[in-house]
Amino acid sequence: MSIDQELVKRVQAGDKKAFDVLIMKYQQRIIHVITGFVHDPVEAMDVAQEAFIKAYRALPGFRGDSAFYTWLYRIAINTSKNHLTASSRRPPMSDVDAMDATNYYDAPELKEFETPENSLMSMELEQAIQLSIDNLPEDTATAIKLREFEGMSYEEIAQAMDCPIGTVRSRIFRAREAIDKQVKAIMGEED
């Protein structure tokens, strides 16, 4: 049983806190998907909330044999589309007058959904992550790369690196800890 299946079963059995974990696990991916439809970040967040509420309410009907994320993804897409239809704001900034709109679209750097601050932030984060991976001891770096870039399970990494699973788990933790230190600094949460 995958962790998602186990979490879903727990929610279906009455453990609401297991649903918290599913939200935390998938919120970023779902918000990312929704932002493809609903460009305003505040609105996108509301749509994401609505999607998770719908998911919770629909969970008794969810058959555990298909992937939870695929199911959630469909709900997020439907919720986004419904949101756009309901607010019948397509394009979402139609209240901006033509002059402003011209200026807005003539500026090439604004042609992205991402705001400049947003792409700067993601660039900064990606650089910090890459930098901290580069500075890890070799074993630790290999373990996290196999996990994040190759998508290998702990068991597969243990085989590839010829070490016990417990070692893999602690190496990956060490890597995440080191990355987190850099990330925290960017977020202004240095300790």
Add this chain to the structure above:
Amino acid sequence: MTVNHREMLSALVDGQLQGQELMQVIAYINSDPAARAEYLRMQYTSDVMHGYTRAVTQRPADLAARLSAFLEDEPAYRQNALLAKAKVLAFPKTFWKQATGLAMAASVGALAVVGVMNQQDYQTTPLASIASSSDITQVTTEVNRWTVGEPEIEDRLNNYLVDHSEYAGGAGMFSYGRVVSYGTEQ
């Protein structure tokens, strides 16, 4: 928080926890704000590594916290006996509010998204419609292979074709179709 507990947060990001440990980590996240923040950051960082950056903000959102009031009001489900083990963690009584799964499902009937497929149907669908509707005018090859004479060169080009397919943008998910079609004759 101890190293071992924090290691569990990292394993949770990787989806590599189950049973007792999973239950422990859920309780841990819900009882220790620092642990919750650390888990959110680790998960966030992993998502960024996977390219989910369109909505990157200064700090990870905590939708679960925003939804906690809502979840509080929602009924908890009770579909099977899996929670026998959960008593160990002594969840608050509110988790045991009863609700029938059926009533819940009925209220969200519009959300049923599971489709049924008919395998036989699609496997016998004729391809003629595609062949005839296509206005292909350029006839260059009759066998779909590299126009080179030597097997060694052909092999090398085939390896390159496979490695390039990962990045062949326009054809999207079809790109490996070129690889499996290699050598198809007219």
Add this chain to the structure above:
Amino acid sequence: MRIVMAFCLLWMVPVLAWAENDAIALLERMTQAGKELNYQGVFAYQNGRTLQSIEIFHRNDAEGETERLMSLNGAAREVIRSNDMVTCINPEVKQISVSRRPLGRGFPSDLPRRVRSAAPFYDVVLGDEERIAGRITQELAIKPVDGYRYGYRLWVDKETDLLLKSELLAENGDVLETFAFSAIETNVDISDDDLKPQTSGEEMTWHQSEPGKPMASTDDRLISNWDASWLPDGFSLVASQNRLRATNGSYVEQRVYSDGLSSVSIFIERIKAQHNHLRGGSHMGAVNAFGTIIHSHFVTVVGEVPATTVEKIGAGIKFNLTGIP
């Protein structure tokens, strides 16, 4: 008159910008949907006068993406992709080859995000609705601004955003190749069995390529001695990696350049013994290749771009002696 024109332009620009923005957003969602969703179906691949029909299974779950393609006519060739490992099975010649993506080469899902950067080099227009594989699709017409890349017509499912049909177009409008689903099902459960190869591995010869020594990506530009001195406008380096081919123990460097939509790979392989190599151009359907030998290396440019493009890129590849560590 001039004033009237200027006034009209002011009004038209935002409208056009919106239309293009919608089209690009659709293109992005299409790329995303192809990765995120579970689906299975049969599609046809046609180029020249050859036609192949192919079955595809695609699953995305907690373990990541897994995909299996199998040709339904002639030999049952299969490709299985799991995360970033690609296994090709060719029962005709009893060969299985496995290719792995090396470590730390940027983020695997980076490429879809680049679609937006293609906008300046193509005119993207939303077309009509059309019914494909029993579903209503939105057509997208994508015309390149110059002759160094091909055009596309894409038909995208209105419900799921999946790409259901794609045509690659030459400059004169000729269709070079077509991919089109005849039937597709989404919202399906793809079982482990669906993703297992149909051909058993017995009596097969295995060829494996392993990722080369992991290197920090920041070091790439120092370590690689190769550079493309000419690229079409908008093309830039999006990935580079080293693989070790187990068959002959040689390293192959792959450098991928893309404008966000079209891409070319440059492969560089050191000549270990007397071997033959492609000199000049070749093609496989709409994929063109150009080969040359530079400084004891086989250098090959491969891409779904016109022959002139791979040739010009190939002719401009430079080996840089000064960068050797």
